[in-house]
Amino acid sequence: MIQVDGLSKIYRVAEKQPGFAGTLRHFLRRRTRDVVAVQDVSFQIEPGEMVGFLGANGAGKTTTLKMLCGLIHPSSGRVQVGGFSPQRRQAEFLRRITLVMGQKQQLLWDLPPMDSLRVNAAVYGIPDGVARRRISELADLLELGEELTRPVRKLSLGQRMKAELLAALLHEPEVLFLDEPTLGLDVNAQARVRKFLAEYNRRTGATVLLTSHYMADITALCPRVLLIHQGRLFHDGPLEALAEQLAPEREVRLELESPVAPDALEGLGRLEQLEGCDVRLLVPRDQLTAVVAQLLDRFPVRDLDVTDPPIEELIGGLFRQGRV
Amino acid sequence: MRIFGLNRRIIRVLLGSQYAHMLEYRAEIALWALSGVLPFIMLSIWSGSDARSGLGLDGVALDRYFLSAYLVRQFSVVWVVYAFEEDALLGRLSPYLLQPLHPLWRYVAAHLGEQLTRLPFAALIAVVFFAVQPQAFWLPSLGGFLLAWLATWMAFAIAFLFQSLIATLCFWSEKASALERLQFIPFVFLSGLLAPLTAFPPAVRAWAQWTPFPYLIDFPARVLAGQPVDLIAGFGAQLAWIAVLLPLVLLLWRAGVRRYSAMGA
Numbered sequence: 001m002i003q004v005d006g007l008s009k010i011y012r013v014a015e016k017q018p019g020f021a022g023t024l025r026h027f028l029r030r031r032t033r034d035v036v037a038v039q040d041v042s043f044q045i046e047p048g049e050m051v052g053f054l055g056a057n058g059a060g061k062t063t064t065l066k067m068l069c070g071l072i073h074p075s076s077g078r079v080q081v082g083g084f085s086p087q088r089r090q091a092e093f094l095r096r097i098t099l100v101m102g103q104k105q106q107l108l109w110d111l112p113p114m115d116s117l118r119v120n121a122a123v124y125g126i127p128d129g130v131a132r133r134r135i136s137e138l139a140d141l142l143e144l145g146e147e148l149t150r151p152v153r154k155l156s157l158g159q160r161m162k163a164e165l166l167a168a169l170l171h172e173p174e175v176l177f178l179d180e181p182t183l184g185l186d187v188n189a190q191a192r193v194r195k196f197l198a199e200y201n202r203r204t205g206a207t208v209l210l211t212s213h214y215m216a217d218i219t220a221l222c223p224r225v226l227l228i229h230q231g232r233l234f235h236d237g238p239l240e241a242l243a244e245q246l247a248p249e250r251e252v253r254l255e256l257e258s259p260v261a262p263d264a265l266e267g268l269g270r271l272e273q274l275e276g277c278d279v280r281l282l283v284p285r286d287q288l289t290a291v292v293a294q295l296l297d298r299f300p301v302r303d304l305d306v307t308d309p310p311i312e313e314l315i316g317g318l319f320r321q322g323r324v
Numbered sequence: 325m326r327i328f329g330l331n332r333r334i335i336r337v338l339l340g341s342q343y344a345h346m347l348e349y350r351a352e353i354a355l356w357a358l359s360g361v362l363p364f365i366m367l368s369i370w371s372g373s374d375a376r377s378g379l380g381l382d383g384v385a386l387d388r389y390f391l392s393a394y395l396v397r398q399f400s401v402v403w404v405v406y407a408f409e410e411d412a413l414l415g416r417l418s419p420y421l422l423q424p425l426h427p428l429w430r431y432v433a434a435h436l437g438e439q440l441t442r443l444p445f446a447a448l449i450a451v452v453f454f455a456v457q458p459q460a461f462w463l464p465s466l467g468g469f470l471l472a473w474l475a476t477w478m479a480f481a482i483a484f485l486f487q488s489l490i491a492t493l494c495f496w497s498e499k500a501s502a503l504e505r506l507q508f509i510p511f512v513f514l515s516g517l518l519a520p521l522t523a524f525p526p527a528v529r530a531w532a533q534w535t536p537f538p539y540l541i542d543f544p545a546r547v548l549a550g551q552p553v554d555l556i557a558g559f560g561a562q563l564a565w566i567a568v569l570l571p572l573v574l575l576l577w578r579a580g581v582r583r584y585s586a587m588g589a
Contacts, residue, residue, distance in 0.1 A: 011585065071418055073582050087582075091329065091424035099422055106419035108341060110348040115341045122337040123329070123425045168419075 001175060001207045002045035002068065007077035008231075009038040009063050037063040039231040040077070045209065047174075050201055052222030052239070053211040054315060060231040061211040062101075065177045068209065069099045081175055095124060098173040102180040105152070105164055112149045113163040117170060124171035131170065138166045141196050158189030165193065169200065176200075178210040182217055194220045227315070246315065250288055251307050254279040257300035268294060277302070329425035338430065342437030350441055357445035360397055363390040364453070366518050380522035385551060387460035389520055391453050392472075392545035397517065398446040399439050400480040400540060404431045405504045408491035412584075413498060421581070428488060428577075435484065464550055471555065472548035478562040479540045485569035486536060492573060495580025510535065516542025536565045 013035050016026040025031075038060040045051050055061045066072045068079060070086030070093065079086055084093035107116040114135075121131035139148060142162040147155055155163065165181065181197070182190040198221055201208055212218055218225060218239065225242055227235035235242050252269065256277045265271050268291050269283035283291045288306065295301065346353060367390035370376045371383070381389055408431065411417040420427040454461045464472060486507075493500035512518060514537035521529055521542045532538050543558040 066418075069422060071421060072585055089421070089581075094422055094424045097422070099419070101415070101418065105416070108345055111341060111345055115344060118337050119334075119341050120423075122334045123423050 001047040001049075001082055002043075002209070003078075003080040004044070004064075004068070005042050005078045007038055007041045007064065007067060007079060008036070008075050009060075009067060009072070010075045011035045011037055036231050038067070038074075038228075041228065041231070041233045042077075043226060043233065043236050045207055047207055048201070048205045049224065050197075050208040050210065050222050052218035052225040053209055053228065054218065054225050055211075055228040056315075059228045061228055062179050063231075064228065065099065065179050065209065065211065069097055069177050070094075071099065095171060096173055097175045097177065098168040098171070099177040100165060100168045100179065100181050102183040105160065106167055107152045107160070107163060109152050112151055113155075113167065114148045116152075116167055117148070120167055120170050126171060134170055134172070135166065138169060141199055142166055143192060158185050158192075161185060161189070161193065162196075165196065172204060174204075174206055176206055176208045176210075178208065178212075180212055181210070182212060182214055190214060190216065197221055244285065249282040249284055252279075252281045252283050252288075252292065252295070253303075253305040253307070254281070254295060254299070254301055255303040257302055260299060264298075329423075330429050334425065334429075335433075338433040339436055342430075342433040343440050344437075346434070346437040346441040353438060353441045354445045356401070357398060357442050357449065360394060360401070361449075362517055363393040363397065366390060370519065378523060379520055381520060381551070384460050385549070386520075387457050388462060388549040389545055389551065391450060391460065392548040393516060393541050395446055395450065396472075396476050396479060396541050396544045396548065398442050399476050400483050400544075401438075402435065402480065402483040402487045404428075404435065404484060405487045405491040405494075405501045407431060407434065408488075409494050409499070409501050412494045417584075421584070428573075431488075432484065435480070439480075462550065464548060468547065468550055472544055475544035475547045475558065475562065478559070478566065479544050482536050482562060482565045482569065483540055485566065485573050488573045489569060489576060492576040492580045495583045511537055511540070514538060515540045516545060520546075533561070536569075539565060 011034070012032050014026070015031045015033055016022055041060075041064060053061045053064070063072070067074045068081060068086060070081075070089045073087045082093065082096050084090060084096075086093065086097075107113050108119075117131070117135055120126075121128070126134070135148070139145065142165060144159070144162050144166065147159045147163065148166075152160060152163065161181070161184075169176070176197075178197070182193050185193065194217055197208065197210075200206060201221075208221070210217065210222060223238060225235065225237070225239050226233060227242060235245065249270070251272075256279065259276050260274075260279075262271060262274055265274070265279065265281065269281040269287070271279070272282055273280035281291075292304070292306065295304070367387065370379060370386060370390075376386065379386060408417070411420070417427060420430060487504060490500050490503050493503065514521070514524075514532040514535055516538060521532060521538050524532065539558065539562045543553065543562070546553040547555070547558070
């Protein structure tokens with residue numbers, strides 16, 4: 001459904017030093033530099049896949065999404081979405097995609113969402129009856145009711161976001177580009193949007209490419225992730241594989257019946273913390289079963305917990321360490 | 325059939341929603357209608373001046389001209405460059421670019437919605453004008469009214485395309501609206517808002533005929549006021565300006581969209 005080969009985007013940005021002298025210099029001799037936002041990115045997404053797009057701020061996620069939906073033109077490389085070249089923005093292509101960008105809204109601010117939905121139905125050529133049925137179905141899924149007849153400015157952020165999603169999906173697009181669709185929402189609203197997206201994908205078989213700062217969005221929805229850093233694709237594969245790649249060890253937390261000496265834990269992984277009865281060890285993934293068995297065998301264990309370090313920390317740490 | 329993504333259903337729904345949208349701003353629009361009284365100020369200045377004989381219009385004709393100029397202005401005011409610039413800077417343009425409808429149609433609909441909202445206020449001001457100047461009252465013939473309506477719409481089309489041309493420069497410069505201000509002075513002088521074009525020296529008048537400005541106010545106002553005017557030349561010039569500006573806007577738009585960086589989105 002989505003084919004990306006050697007995609008790059010270079011922006012030319014003006015550079016200005018602060019202060020009056022900087023302003024004067026900028027006015028007299030404007031200096032620019034090229035910023036590589038996306039560099040030689042290639043991947044392929046099959047129909048119906050839900051793929052997470054990860055990366056720090058400014059990594060190139062949004063720029064890539066904008067190129068995939070045809071909003072901006074690539075500097076080089078080739079993109080095909082559903083057999084179309086996005087930058088040509090043919091009407092037939094636009095009818096098959098949608099882009100949802102965080103809190104950027106297409107709804108008319110002073111009117112109820114229903115007015116914007118009527119406009120969208122007309123623009124996409126959806127017959128009135130079909131539009132009514134779809135609005136009703138999507139509103140049910142999104143748990144929207146009377147909010148659709150209240151002015152957008154009177155809605156909460158979560159209600160607005162759900163109404164935006166409804167507007168963006170009214171034409172039943174086959175490809176969804178979602179850029180931070182849960183940004184700024186509270187935990188409950190995030191969960192509802194996630195549930196809705198999963199259900200929409202299940203019902204329609206739509207292809208979804210999703211960026212999010214909330215790892216819960218990615219872990220809940222996307223079996224496959226793309227990790228981009230400084231414009232380059234760093235990982236393309238299952239989330240678990242990324243976790244393994246980033247964190248070859250797992251964390252084992254123990255609460256013992258009585259304190260033990262550090263020597264007693266030798267050979268059972270890397271001791272990270274020992275405070276009284278509380279122990280924290282990092283154990284290589286391939287030794288985990290054996291180590292846990294030994295721990296249970298050797299010590300009186302009150303509680304044991306095995307976890308992966310949070311993926312946000314892993315990715316954040318990775319970027320901080322400059323390992324990518 | 326769709327023209328640049330537009331069909332009858334879209335026209336109906338877009339106009340309906342934009343009219344409803346503009347009604348939310350009715351108080352502001354009423355103030356805008358009220359603030360457009362420059363022609364009446366000019367009328368009072370000219371009426372009390374000895375120079376009025378040089379205008380080529382007598383008292384009642386002058387009253388009617390300036391009322392017509394006010395009405396034409398009310399229905400040909402264009403602000404697309406400001407709305408477009410804000411939308412481009414704040415990223416609101418992006419969703420419009422991804423719909424199978426040329427984004428400029430939304431601005432056309434917004435302007436028409438605003439004109440509909442202005443209608444009662446403009447009518448009220450006309451009523452007040454006739455109450456103050458009853459000798460100036462006139463009702464144009466149906467044919468004259470329809471011609472004036474057409475001329476006003478064509479004036480609106482020229483102004484809209486002209487400003488859209490500047491608006492598309494937003495793809496290159498973030499503050500293209502500054503350019504719009506450049507044309508404000510020639511517009512005010514040469515459009516007929518300050519004085520009918522007959523008031524200007526023949527050389528200026530001849531030069532002004534080659535600009536779009538006289539066809540934005542002077543020509544439609546004269547048609548509405550029922551004053552002698554060369555209809556074929558006037559409508560011909562309006563059509564010519566539309567024919568020049570439309571392809572320019574489309575060309576510049578196509579080139580600009582390639583440069584669009586979806587700022588703020």
